[in-house]
Amino acid sequence: MSGNWTEQRIPDQRGRIAIVTGGNxxxxxxxxxxxxxxxxxVVLAVRDVEKGRQAAARITGNTAVQLLDLTSLDSIRTAAADLRAAYPRIDLLINNAGVMYTPKLTTADGFELQFGTNHLGHFALTGLLLESLLPVPGSRVVTVSSTAHRINAAIHFDDLLWQRSYSRSGAYGQSKLANLMFTYELQRRLAYHGSTIAVAAHPGVSNTELARNLPGWMRMIVTGLAPLITQKAAIGALPTLRAATDPSILGGxxxxxxxxxEMRGYPKLVTSSAASHDQKIQQQLWAVSEELTGVTFPVK
Structure with a gap:
């Protein structure tokens, strides 16, 4: 089929269970x-259950709401246990939620907020839910990254949690690079375990609440240029949806x-930075992530 990949090209999803973090x-x-x-x-896994219910009420179709605070490992473990009990089989896990350019803050477990939420929270959730995906033919883990993975394009193992210094953009860039490295390493491990695959996506520059923590001067620039550089969230979500549903997608x-x-437009296969493909760093990040979260995966 030729032409742009749009919502109309999403295949029939009847019978599938999808978990979407930050789905409200x-x-x-x-x-x-x-x-x-x-x-x-679709299960909206959200930090604010009431907002999740309000969002679910605006959606036509079968939805549910699950409390999930990605800044707390206790909340992640509880949510994962609830989801495993309610949905013994899961077809799609969409690691979408995130924070961007926050002030220097920490999660409940003492992790730098952007790395802790965007990477470690989703790493732990995926590891705890993976056994519900592995037996399901065609199941997928889709993790949302960003072109910002090229900012300060390295995993700073010497100060991974930004305890000695802090850069809003650097911390965000590291977390988005970690999302990609996690996807690539997860796919390498999944290749030996059935048909489950790991895929990454990014939304370009989309008009969402994610930019609320930008410094004032940067917000002014983005607001002024918004008509030229941003797109509606419904278009920005299409790369994620293609990664989740297009039958031609390959793992990794x-x-x-x-x-x-890659700021606007319809989804296509894109490339990530050379740094994101460093297998040695991917494996080191994986090992550190397991140590920090206490979550190990049922794939080797």
């Missing part, structure tokens, strides 16, 4: 809405917008 707003809401609209049962691929600079 922005990209996560649009992802959940379109999956449910094509027949999936990365999808983003097809426009200039």
């Amino acid at each position: 707003t922005g990209l996560g809401f649009e992802t959940a809405r379109m999956l449910a609209g094509h027949g999936a049962t 691929e990365f999808y983003g917008p097809d426009g200039w600079g």
